[in-house]
Amino acid sequence: MNKFKIFSFALVASVSVAKAQDINQAKKAIDAEQFQKAKSLLKSIIKAKPSDGEANFVLGNIYLNQSVIDSAKIYYLNGIEAADKKNLNYIGLGQIDLNNKNTAAAQANFALATKDIRRKDVNEFIYIGRAYINSDNPDYKNAIASLQKALAIEPQNATALLTIGDAYYGANNQNDAYKAYRDAFTADPTLLRAKMQLGVLLKGAKSYEEAIKSFNEVITLDVNYGPVYRELAETYYKWARNKPSTSTVNLQKAITNYEKYLSLTDYSLDSKMRHADFLILVKDYKNLEVVANKMIAEDKVNPRIFRYLGYAAYENGNYDVAIKSLEDYIKVPTNKIIARDYLYLGYAKIKKGTNAEGAVDAAAFDSGLAEIKKGVNLDPTAVEELGDFGKELFGKKQFVQAADLFELTATNTESKSYLTDNVYYGIALYYANVNKTATAPEVIAALGKADAAFDRVLVASPTYEEAYLYKGRINNLLEKDDLIIKNYEEYVTKITAKGAEELAKPATVKKVVEAYNSIGASYANTDKAKAIEYFNKSLVLDPANAYAAQSVKALK
Structure with missing residues (x-):
C-alpha cells in the first residue's frame, strides 16, 4: 500500500481565539483522517471570512492530497488574495509544481512563501518540508533541509519533529526517524500520530507482533483515534502475506480493524475509496464489487470508481462488466492510469475469449496481450503480477499463450519471480513446439529462446538440474547431437550427485533412462560402441525398455 500522505499543522497563536479554535478543529479532523468534516469546517471559516489565507491553504491541501488538483489550485489562488497568511498558499502551488516535476517553479514559490516571514517563524519551513514529502515525486533531502531550519529556531517543536521523522522514514533512515518520532511524542504527549509512527517503523521492519503491541499502546491513550486502526489493519494484512499459516486469522483481523477505522472516519466518498483500496489488498472482491456499485450510485462523476468495479468484476467472473468499466476509466486522458489497469483489462479480454x-x-x-504489454511498458515492475495468470494458462496446456505472457517477464532480472518465470517460459516454449516441424524457422527461433531461458535459469540457480534435462530435450528436437550429449550428461552428473535415494525414485529413473537413450541415439551414427554402452545403461535401470533393447540389437 502506498504511504499514506499525512498533514501536520502547527498551531498558530497570532489569530483570534474563535478562529484558532475552528482552524484547530479542522486540523484535528484532518489528523483523524475525517476529511469531509475538515472540509465543512474550513468552508465555514472561508464563508465567514473569505480573506482567511490559512483556511484556504489548509483546504487546498486536502483537495491536493485527494488529487483534485483544480479545486486545490482554486483555494490556493483565493488564499494568495487574502489579507491574512496569504504566503502559505505559495507552498501549495509549489507542491503542485513538484508534482509536475517543475522544481525551479516550486522553489520560486517556496521563496515567495518565506520572503517576508519573521525571524522566529517556523510554520512555513514545516509546510515546505511537508510539501516535499507529500509530492508525487518526493524529495526527502530538501524536506529534511527545510525542517532543520524550523528546528534550528524551535528545537522542541513537536510538529517539526514529527514531520522530519516522516522525511527520514521516506529516505529509509530508520534510526533518525525513530528518534524524531520519539522526541515529537515527548515534546507533545497528545501528538498520537508521532506515537503511532513508532509502530509504523516496526511494521516496516516486519516486526508485526511488536508493531501491533505499539499500536495498542496508542489505543490505550485514545480508543477513538481512527488512523491507528488503519495501521493495525495493514499490519495484520502484511503479517498474513508474509506468514501464510496466519493468513485466515490475520486477514479477518485486518478487515475488522479496517471497518473500525471506517467507523471513526466520516464515511465520505474518499474514505470509501480508501476502503476499496484495502479490499483490493485483502482480495475481498465480492465485497469490493458491492462497494463499487454503491459508490457509483452515490457519485457518477469520480472515475476511479470504475477502476474498482473493473477489478472486482474481473475477479468475480463478470468479464463484460470488467472490460467496459476499465475501458471507460482508461479512455479519459485526465485519469491517472496505472499498470494494473491495463493488466486487468488484458486478463478480462483473454478470459472472455x-x-x-x-x-x-x-x-x-492478442487483444488482451496488447493491453498487458501497455501495462508493462508503463511500469516494468508489473511483470511480477503476470506469473499467476501465466501459470493458469500453462496449467490448461495453453502453452503458446503462456509462453507469450512469460516472455514479458523472463528477461527482467529485477523481478522477484525471475527464476520461476524463466522455468515456465522455457517449458512452455518446449511444449508449444514439441510436435511441430523442427526445421521451420519459427520453431527453430522459439526453441532457441527456450534454450536461452534455461541458460538464464542456470545462471540464477546452477543446482537446478532440470534445466539440463530440458536443454537436452530442446536440442533433441533440433537434432544437435553434440549438445544433446553435453546437456543430458550434465543432467545425469547433477542427479547422480544427489545420491542413491534420489536415483531410486521412479520419476528420476524415467528421466535418467531418457537421458541414456538420447545420448545413445546421438552416438549411433558416429560411435556405435558408445551408443551401445549408453543403451545398456538404460537397460540396467529399465530392463523392459523396448527402445534401448531394439537399438542395441540393431547396432550389433
Whole structure:
C-alpha cells in the first residue's frame, strides 16, 4: 500500500481565539483522517471570512492530497488574495509544481512563501518540508533541509519533529526517524500520530507482533483515534502475506480493524475509496464489487470508481462488466492510469475469449496481450503480477499463450519471480513446439529462446538440474547431437550427485533412462560402441525398455 500522505499543522497563536479554535478543529479532523468534516469546517471559516489565507491553504491541501488538483489550485489562488497568511498558499502551488516535476517553479514559490516571514517563524519551513514529502515525486533531502531550519529556531517543536521523522522514514533512515518520532511524542504527549509512527517503523521492519503491541499502546491513550486502526489493519494484512499459516486469522483481523477505522472516519466518498483500496489488498472482491456499485450510485462523476468495479468484476467472473468499466476509466486522458489497469483489462479480454474447455480464441488473446504489454511498458515492475495468470494458462496446456505472457517477464532480472518465470517460459516454449516441424524457422527461433531461458535459469540457480534435462530435450528436437550429449550428461552428473535415494525414485529413473537413450541415439551414427554402452545403461535401470533393447540389437 502506498504511504499514506499525512498533514501536520502547527498551531498558530497570532489569530483570534474563535478562529484558532475552528482552524484547530479542522486540523484535528484532518489528523483523524475525517476529511469531509475538515472540509465543512474550513468552508465555514472561508464563508465567514473569505480573506482567511490559512483556511484556504489548509483546504487546498486536502483537495491536493485527494488529487483534485483544480479545486486545490482554486483555494490556493483565493488564499494568495487574502489579507491574512496569504504566503502559505505559495507552498501549495509549489507542491503542485513538484508534482509536475517543475522544481525551479516550486522553489520560486517556496521563496515567495518565506520572503517576508519573521525571524522566529517556523510554520512555513514545516509546510515546505511537508510539501516535499507529500509530492508525487518526493524529495526527502530538501524536506529534511527545510525542517532543520524550523528546528534550528524551535528545537522542541513537536510538529517539526514529527514531520522530519516522516522525511527520514521516506529516505529509509530508520534510526533518525525513530528518534524524531520519539522526541515529537515527548515534546507533545497528545501528538498520537508521532506515537503511532513508532509502530509504523516496526511494521516496516516486519516486526508485526511488536508493531501491533505499539499500536495498542496508542489505543490505550485514545480508543477513538481512527488512523491507528488503519495501521493495525495493514499490519495484520502484511503479517498474513508474509506468514501464510496466519493468513485466515490475520486477514479477518485486518478487515475488522479496517471497518473500525471506517467507523471513526466520516464515511465520505474518499474514505470509501480508501476502503476499496484495502479490499483490493485483502482480495475481498465480492465485497469490493458491492462497494463499487454503491459508490457509483452515490457519485457518477469520480472515475476511479470504475477502476474498482473493473477489478472486482474481473475477479468475480463478470468479464463484460470488467472490460467496459476499465475501458471507460482508461479512455479519459485526465485519469491517472496505472499498470494494473491495463493488466486487468488484458486478463478480462483473454478470459472472455476462453471457452469452457479452456481454449483461448487467438484474436481475444492478442487483444488482451496488447493491453498487458501497455501495462508493462508503463511500469516494468508489473511483470511480477503476470506469473499467476501465466501459470493458469500453462496449467490448461495453453502453452503458446503462456509462453507469450512469460516472455514479458523472463528477461527482467529485477523481478522477484525471475527464476520461476524463466522455468515456465522455457517449458512452455518446449511444449508449444514439441510436435511441430523442427526445421521451420519459427520453431527453430522459439526453441532457441527456450534454450536461452534455461541458460538464464542456470545462471540464477546452477543446482537446478532440470534445466539440463530440458536443454537436452530442446536440442533433441533440433537434432544437435553434440549438445544433446553435453546437456543430458550434465543432467545425469547433477542427479547422480544427489545420491542413491534420489536415483531410486521412479520419476528420476524415467528421466535418467531418457537421458541414456538420447545420448545413445546421438552416438549411433558416429560411435556405435558408445551408443551401445549408453543403451545398456538404460537397460540396467529399465530392463523392459523396448527402445534401448531394439537399438542395441540393431547396432550389433
